[in-house]
Amino acid sequence: MILTTTNSIDGKQVTNYLGIIVGTTYTSNTGATKGMSFKDIFNSKKYYENYEKGLEAAKESAFDKLKVQALEKQANAIIGVSIDIEMMSTTGVTMISVIGTAVRVQ
Numbered sequence: 241m242i243l244t245t246t247n248s249i250d251g252k253q254v255t256n257y258l259g260i261i262v263g264t265t266y267t268s269n270t271g272a273t274k275g276m277s278f279k280d281i282f283n284s285k286k287y288y289e290n291y292e293k294g295l296e297a298a299k300e301s302a303f304d305k306l307k308v309q310a311l312e313k314q315a316n317a318i319i320g321v322s323i324d325i326e327m328m329s330t331t332g333v334t335m336i337s338v339i340g341t342a343v344r345v346q
């Protein structure tokens with residue numbers, strides 16, 4: 241599966257535009273302390289490393305959902321990919337959305 245942020249793929253011709261697809265996932269800030277010792281919870285470096293790992297896993301999950309939707313539409317590429325990360329400050333939840341256009345290319 242080819243994924244690109246651009247609206248075209250060098251050397252490939254888009255033969256069918258199959259529609260806009262979205263992969264969305266959520267992650268919680270409270271997960272950043274999972275598996276950490278009590279002492280490490282107060283170590284900001286370790287806390288942010290754990291939080292970053294959680295965000296990375298959530299991003300990969302969103303991309304996986306995007307690819308599944310593309311395959312359901314029988315696409316072999318996704319163009320115009322963009323990522324939107326929204327922090328909901330009142331709940332401590334982060335939403336990650338990956339958006340693109342499913343296409344068939346030669």
